[in-house]
Amino acid sequence: xxxxxxxxxxxxxxxxxxxxxxxxxxxxxxxxxxxxxxxxxxxxxxxxxxxxxxxxxxxxxxxxxxxxxxxxxxxxxxxxxxxxxxxxxxxxxxxxxxxxxxxxxxxxxxxxxxxxxxxxxxxxxxxxxxxxxxxxxxxxxxxxxxxxxxxxxxxxxxxxxxxxxxxxxxxxxxxxxxxxxxxxxxxxxxxxxxxxxxxxxxxxxxxxxxxxxxxxxxxxxxxxxxxxxxxxxxxxxxxxxxxxxx
Numbered sequence: 001x002x003x004x005x006x007x008x009x010x011x012x013x014x015x016x017x018x019x020x021x022x023x024x025x026x027x028x029x030x031x032x033x034x035x036x037x038x039x040x041x042x043x044x045x046x047x048x049x050x051x052x053x054x055x056x057x058x059x060x061x062x063x064x065x066x067x068x069x070x071x072x073x074x075x076x077x078x079x080x081x082x083x084x085x086x087x088x089x090x091x092x093x094x095x096x097x098x099x100x101x102x103x104x105x106x107x108x109x110x111x112x113x114x115x116x117x118x119x120x121x122x123x124x125x126x127x128x129x130x131x132x133x134x135x136x137x138x139x140x141x142x143x144x145x146x147x148x149x150x151x152x153x154x155x156x157x158x159x160x161x162x163x164x165x166x167x168x169x170x171x172x173x174x175x176x177x178x179x180x181x182x183x184x185x186x187x188x189x190x191x192x193x194x195x196x197x198x199x200x201x202x203x204x205x206x207x208x209x210x211x212x213x214x215x216x217x218x219x220x221x222x223x224x225x226x227x228x229x230x231x232x233x234x235x236x237x238x239x240x241x242x243x244x245x246x
Contacts, residue, residue, distance in 0.1 A: 024105050028081045028134075051084035052091075054133065058162040059092050061234040065160075065219050072129035072160070078122075078151060079135030083109030086116045093129055126156045130163070137166035137230065141201050145209065152213035155237050161215065163233045165201045170227035173198075198228055206233070214239040 025034040025047050034047055062070045072093040077086040080098030082105045089096045098118045100106050106118050130151050136144045148163075155161065210218070210233070218235035 024082050024102075024108055027105075028084055048084055048087060052088040055085055055088035055092065055131075058131065058133075058232075058234070061219055061221065061232070062160055062162065065217065065234055065236060070160075072127075074125075074127045074156075075129040075131065076123070076127040076151075076154070078130065078132035078147075080109065080116075080118065081105045083112060083114075083116055083118065085131060085133060086118075087112070087114055089129075089131065090115050097123060097127070099123070122150060123154075126154050126159070128156050128159045130155055130159065130161050133162070133164045133232070134225070136164065136201065137198055137228065140197075140199055144199070144201065145205060148206070148209055149213075152209065152215070152237075155213065157214075157237060157239055159237050161210075161233065161235045161237075163235075164223065164230055165203070165206055165233070166198060166223075166225075166228050166230035167203050168200055168229050169198065170229070173227050203231065210235060213237065 022037060023035060024037065025039055025044075026032075026036070028034075029047060029050060033043055039047065059070055070092065073095065075089050075093035075096045077089055077096065077098045080086045080100045081102065083098055086096050086098035086109070096116045098106075098109060098116050099120070099122055100109075100118070101120060103120065106120060109116070109118050132151070136148070139147065151163075152161075210216075214237045215235040217238065218233055221232045221234070223230040223232055
């Protein structure tokens with residue numbers, strides 16, 4: 001699917017490898033107080049505290065969906081970055097794996113120690129909980145939908161998901177066609193790295209993919225990041241379940 005916001009067809013992996021060196025924390029949470037390659041202890045603590053707060057919210061939604069306390073045996077954080085969410089997920093899962101393509105971010109995550117296993121290749125194993133938050137929005141949808149399928153194939157029967165996608169952007173954030181064309185020309189001549197690109201996904205296509213992998217029971221919660229509107233999808237895989245028909 002083309003990006004309706006006019007974003008570039010970029011090598012976003014190269015962007016995140018660059019950001020992992022220059023702005024590893026701001027690249028995850030775009031708050032000015034998290035700018036820079038190194039954060040003072042108080043800012044670093046505040047950064048990781050945001051992860052614990054957000055994961056607590058995801059778990060509360062899962063418990064609402066399941067109608068019971070939640071704990072996973074295995075969990076995967078897709079696009080883990082510096083481990084902001086993966087660390088927090090260890091409070092709700094026995095074994096947590098964090099996956100990312102940015103070596104600099106993985107190096108920082110590993111340096112913190114802890115129980116998370118950090119990898120730079122998507123593990124060929126199954127997980128009881130797969131999480132990804134504010135990650136797919138930076139991946140072109142034609143590639144992101146393939147990755148979504150790869151993740152869902154790794155979800156255990158009766159496993160759960162907490163997955164975030166951006167769906168639309170407000171008018172003032174849309175890139176006009178002439179400007180998008182100009183940016184593409186500049187990129188062809190002199191590609192730039194370290195940009196934070198935003199992409200919108202087709203919610204219908206996402207739900208179709210989830211249904212094809214046995215996920216029918218879901219909670220959808222709207223998100224708004226500075227005019228980029230999305231949805232957090234909390235769901236459970238149940239291969240014995242099926243959509244209701246009337």
